[in-house]
Amino acid sequence: MTLQPDSKDLCIAVVGTGAMGRGIAQIAAQAGIAVLLHDAVAGAADKARDMLAATFDTLRQKGRMSDDAAREALQRLRVVERLDELAGAALVIEAIVEDLEVKRTLFRELEAIVAPDCVLATNTSSLSVTAIAAACAQPQRVVGFHFFNPVPLMKLVEVVDGVRGAPAVGDAMMALARRMGHVPVRAKDTPGFIVNHAGRGYGTEALRVLGENVAAPHVIDAVLREQAGFKLGPFELLDLTGLDVSVPVMESIYHQYFEEPRFRPSPLAAQRRVAGLLGRKTGEGWYRHVDGRQVPVPDAPVPDARPASVWISAARPDLASRARELLATLGVGAEGGERPSGTALCIVTPLGEDVSHCCARQGLDATRTVGLDLLFANERHRSLILSPLTSPASRDAAHGLLASDKARVSVLRDSAGAVAQRVVATIVNVGCDIAQQGIAAPADIDRAVTLGLGYPQGPLAWGDQLGAPVVLEVLNNLFALSGDPRYRASPWLRRRAELGVSLLIAEP
Numbered sequence: 001m002t003l004q005p006d007s008k009d010l011c012i013a014v015v016g017t018g019a020m021g022r023g024i025a026q027i028a029a030q031a032g033i034a035v036l037l038h039d040a041v042a043g044a045a046d047k048a049r050d051m052l053a054a055t056f057d058t059l060r061q062k063g064r065m066s067d068d069a070a071r072e073a074l075q076r077l078r079v080v081e082r083l084d085e086l087a088g089a090a091l092v093i094e095a096i097v098e099d100l101e102v103k104r105t106l107f108r109e110l111e112a113i114v115a116p117d118c119v120l121a122t123n124t125s126s127l128s129v130t131a132i133a134a135a136c137a138q139p140q141r142v143v144g145f146h147f148f149n150p151v152p153l154m155k156l157v158e159v160v161d162g163v164r165g166a167p168a169v170g171d172a173m174m175a176l177a178r179r180m181g182h183v184p185v186r187a188k189d190t191p192g193f194i195v196n197h198a199g200r201g202y203g204t205e206a207l208r209v210l211g212e213n214v215a216a217p218h219v220i221d222a223v224l225r226e227q228a229g230f231k232l233g234p235f236e237l238l239d240l241t242g243l244d245v246s247v248p249v250m251e252s253i254y255h256q257y258f259e260e261p262r263f264r265p266s267p268l269a270a271q272r273r274v275a276g277l278l279g280r281k282t283g284e285g286w287y288r289h290v291d292g293r294q295v296p297v298p299d300a301p302v303p304d305a306r307p308a309s310v311w312i313s314a315a316r317p318d319l320a321s322r323a324r325e326l327l328a329t330l331g332v333g334a335e336g337g338e339r340p341s342g343t344a345l346c347i348v349t350p351l352g353e354d355v356s357h358c359c360a361r362q363g364l365d366a367t368r369t370v371g372l373d374l375l376f377a378n379e380r381h382r383s384l385i386l387s388p389l390t391s392p393a394s395r396d397a398a399h400g401l402l403a404s405d406k407a408r409v410s411v412l413r414d415s416a417g418a419v420a421q422r423v424v425a426t427i428v429n430v431g432c433d434i435a436q437q438g439i440a441a442p443a444d445i446d447r448a449v450t451l452g453l454g455y456p457q458g459p460l461a462w463g464d465q466l467g468a469p470v471v472l473e474v475l476n477n478l479f480a481l482s483g484d485p486r487y488r489a490s491p492w493l494r495r496r497a498e499l500g501v502s503l504l505i506a507e508p
């Protein structure tokens with residue numbers, strides 16, 4: 001293979017010099033690699049080079065590149081008008097339009113031009129690397145090299161092996177990515193690769209929560225930001241991306257996995273897309289946006305009420321003791337008995353169950369019972385879950401009490417797994433199943449998710465932190481109560497939970 005990732009004489013080509021191709025060319029040139037730039041539109045590659053000249057100049061002015069480094073990086077970029085001028089490249093990375101037939105045609109044309117062992121890489125996000133390679137005489141030299149936007153800042157790159165890809169080609173691309181200052185992860189060619197596959201849990205489960213009328217989008221967002229630690233709530237994220245982009249991706253991945261229930265999209269999102277409520281770009285999505293800024297939705301007022309006495313169910317002793325500790329910090333001691341006294345507010349601490357089910361199972365009066373999600377409650381924000389029968393007086397007393405130290409309280413209608421439990425368990429489960437399918441190594445799955453999606457933790461480490469048996473219990477209860485195969489636990493999760501080992505344990 002002529003692709004020697006560490007060679008100081010390495011020359012690569014980038015075809016398609018839009019947002020992605022330009023970013024890839026930038027980091028290659030900064031890593032000392034000569035780059036040929038080609039675009040089908042006349043003048044587009046020159047424009048990209050001019051933009052990179054300005055970028056290098058800015059970096060120089062900010063002291064992030066020396067004068068010599070900036071000049072030399074620019075000198076490494078050479079625009080070529082014709083495709084046959086790419087003959088000397090050891091690697092061609094395409095970042096052209098996301099269209100299977102156009103990419104297949106380009107690679108077929110390139111095969112007639114480049115050396116027999118030149119590597120052909122595609123930056124596709126959503127197309128099959130295998131399907132692109134299948135158009136080539138030598139599919140073993142075709143590889144996915146999937147960067148994220150903006151390339152210089154998003155340090156992750158997925159190296160994707162097609163079904164007929166040569167392992168040595170993927171190995172060389174891993175090394176090249178490191179030379180370019182990026183963090184490579186290795187994935188088998190499957191819909192969504194790692195990042196867009198692992199990301200299926202967040203939005204789809206949040207949309208299910210909304211579809212069950214558990215809470216409004218801004219409440220679900222606040223819970224997931226402040227209790228689970230996401231930077232953006234799922235509905236804020238959908239508004240930022242736009243439903244015109246998100247809905248087709250959700251539907252495409254779902255169909256590519258032959259209607260896998262874990263990825264089932266929501267009719268709510270599809271309908272709002274049709275209505276033009278796309279998000280920030282149309283001024284209205286799940287939120288209103290004025291001058292590009294999301295208009296905040298005010299919290300419901302905190303009732304000025306307290307319960308006369310509180311009883312905590314001991315059905316989950318670990319969570320019940322957390323509930324007692326929380327109440328103690330609020331200056332309230334819970335009743336001691338096995339059964340609640342006649343008028344006490346009853347608190348249950350469900351794990352993957354809903355409050356109604358807890359009431360039925362434990363023989364509690366649903367009119368004065370509320371649930372608390374103690375897996376995710378913290379000093380800033382708590383989720384209060386109501387049964388369909390919880391009285392307004394019990395609701396207000398519980399709300400007033402839980403907010404008495406100025407914490408935010410989200411009041412949710414009954415929901416198995418509240419909000420944070422079911423969303424995070426879904427994410428962990430999807431991550432586990434990526435590992436189970438052998439799509440990527442456990443450490444690469446977590447790396448891809450933290451760097452590519454910005455989640456607070458990778459799904460496998462997150463499952464370990466919560467406890468694999470706890471996540472399994474949430475999912476098993478969700479599955480039992482809903483009957484929805486979406487919540488069936490991945491064998492990867494169940495086996496490690498049963499064996500008492502980390503979700504990051506790979507198989508030989």
Ligand SMILES: NC(=O)c1ccc[n+]([C@@H]2O[C@H](COP(=O)([O-])OP(=O)(O)OC[C@H]3O[C@@H](n4cnc5c(N)ncnc54)[C@H](O)[C@@H]3O)[C@@H](O)[C@H]2O)c1
Nearest residue numbers: 016017018019020039040041095096097098124125147149
């Ligand atoms: N934008 C993103 O967030 C993102 C992230 C990861 C991957 N990708 C993928 O990267 C690729 C490029 O995306 P982009 O956002 O840079 O697009 P873009 O529209 O900014 O740029 C594409 C460029 O390719 C050129 N082009 C189109 N067809 C061509 C052809 N046949 N030969 C040569 N040049 C051609 C266009 O003139 C344009 O300059 C797509 O496959 C996309 O799915 C995009």
